[in-house]
Amino acid sequence: MKEPFNPFVINTYQGKDYFCDRENDLDMLISHIENDRNVVLYAWRRLGKSALIHRLFEELETSKGCETIYIDLLATQNIDEAIQSIASAIYEKYGRTTSGISASIQKLLASIGATINFSALSSLPEITLGINKSEQPSQSLKALGEFLLSRKKRIVIAIDEFQQISDYEGNKAEAVFRTWVQQIPEVRFIFSGSHRTLMEAMFTEKNRPFYQSSQLESLQPIALEAYTNFIIQHFQTAKKTIEPDSIERIYSWSRGQTYTVQLVCNHLFANYKKVSNSDVDVVFDQILKQQQAVFANFQKMLTRAQWNVFRAIAKEEPLQNPLSKNFIQKHNLGAASTVSTALKALEKLELVIKDEGNYLVHEVQLARWMASL
Numbered sequence: 523m524k525e526p527f528n529p530f531v532i533n534t535y536q537g538k539d540y541f542c543d544r545e546n547d548l549d550m551l552i553s554h555i556e557n558d559r560n561v562v563l564y565a566w567r568r569l570g571k572s573a574l575i576h577r578l579f580e581e582l583e584t585s586k587g588c589e590t591i592y593i594d595l596l597a598t599q600n601i602d603e604a605i606q607s608i609a610s611a612i613y614e615k616y617g618r619t620t621s622g623i624s625a626s627i628q629k630l631l632a633s634i635g636a637t638i639n640f641s642a643l644s645s646l647p648e649i650t651l652g653i654n655k656s657e658q659p660s661q662s663l664k665a666l667g668e669f670l671l672s673r674k675k676r677i678v679i680a681i682d683e684f685q686q687i688s689d690y691e692g693n694k695a696e697a698v699f700r701t702w703v704q705q706i707p708e709v710r711f712i713f714s715g716s717h718r719t720l721m722e723a724m725f726t727e728k729n730r731p732f733y734q735s736s737q738l739e740s741l742q743p744i745a746l747e748a749y750t751n752f753i754i755q756h757f758q759t760a761k762k763t764i765e766p767d768s769i770e771r772i773y774s775w776s777r778g779q780t781y782t783v784q785l786v787c788n789h790l791f792a793n794y795k796k797v798s799n800s801d802v803d804v805v806f807d808q809i810l811k812q813q814q815a816v817f818a819n820f821q822k823m824l825t826r827a828q829w830n831v832f833r834a835i836a837k838e839e840p841l842q843n844p845l846s847k848n849f850i851q852k853h854n855l856g857a858a859s860t861v862s863t864a865l866k867a868l869e870k871l872e873l874v875i876k877d878e879g880n881y882l883v884h885e886v887q888l889a890r891w892m893a894s895l
């Protein structure tokens with residue numbers, strides 16, 4: 523891995539040195555793996571689920587003798603594309619040998635009707651699934667599973683954005699995947715997703731295939747104290763300074779959301795040697811300005827009533843009772859039934875969330891922008 527220019531990374535996992543804390547979460551996940559339990563890792567957006575999986579995988583590969591496979595289903599629309607993603611991940615992991623493509627992987631891919639194509643543009647291999655076998659997703663999964671079982675080491679698979687499968691046509695993807703997981707009991711699974719409500723529903727509703735099949739772990743924000751130490755240490759290493767007081771303001775403005783804390787610190791680190799509270803305010807403003815075009819789109823996406831309720835929640839958060847007379851009158855929201863309908867729609871889209879009894883605008887930067895309107 524290349525060293526980043528800025529120690530506050532905002533894209534991906536860049537190694538332990540740039541990863542703050544999460545030691546307890548890491549221990550918890552390792553303990554599940556070491557005791558043969560599958561895990562569901564869920565959280566509100568951008569708290570660091572995917573990065574934590576990469577951090578965990580580094581640990582499992584280097585000191586626990588496991589082989590790890592990371593699969594992201596975000597861009598998949600149907601079960602064939604999901605299988606394609608899984609096949610690609612397996613190919614990435616095991617396909618390349620010093621003398622070319624591994625024979626067993628070639629055989630495996632052929633058996634599921636997949637072919638490897640080399641893209642002329644990137645020269646990266648791309649796996650495409652042949653149409654002949656695509657009506658047989660469970661057969662393909664079975665073949666992939668058998669290959670995994672033939673490996674000597676313990677295999678851990680993370681399927682990120684797993685809620686995606688509940689969107690596939692035909693409604694049977696959950697059952698097909700559940701069967702697959704049961705066919706390969708020696709393989710450990712981590713299911714993760716950025717849509718918390720959908721993830722919870724998949725694993726807690728009685729009539730769903732994945733009901734009670736895994737340990738549910740909800741990821742919380744990194745504690746302020748741990749984050750403070752991490753931030754100060756990176757500033758100090760570069761002979762820069764930031765006060766705990768400023769960090770506390772960043773943390774609360776970001777509601778402890780990892781991505782936003784990282785983004786603010788990334789800008790502060792880039793632009794200042796000795797960070798003052800007014801520098802922090804400048805960066806808050808800059809970040810919201812940069813995002814303005816994106817934020818303005820939300821207004822176009824929503825009905826007028828939804829937008830008004832949405833903005834009012836941003837101004838009042840944390841809000842306990844969105845149907846109270848006080849709240850409705852103060853923001854001119856009309857009839858309580860209108861507010862209630864708008865709120866339901868916003869919650870369904872996960873634009874508004876209910877966290878420990880309080881209503882919040884999910885995207886914290888959007889919330890800060892709307893509150894300033």
Ligand SMILES: Nc1ncnc2c1ncn2[C@@H]1O[C@H](COP(=O)(O)OP(=O)(O)OP(=O)(O)O)[C@@H](O)[C@H]1O
Nearest residue numbers: 532533534541542567568569570571572573716781
């Ligand atoms: N412990 C950490 N220390 C430092 N940076 C982190 C940490 N965890 C995550 N990040 C950074 O925060 C950002 C968001 O993390 P990540 O993408 O893992 O979140 P997520 O929960 O998977 O988000 P999404 O809901 O969009 O899937 C990333 O840029 C990542 O680099």
Ligand SMILES: [Mg+2]
Nearest residue numbers: 571572682716
């Ligand atoms: Mg993620």
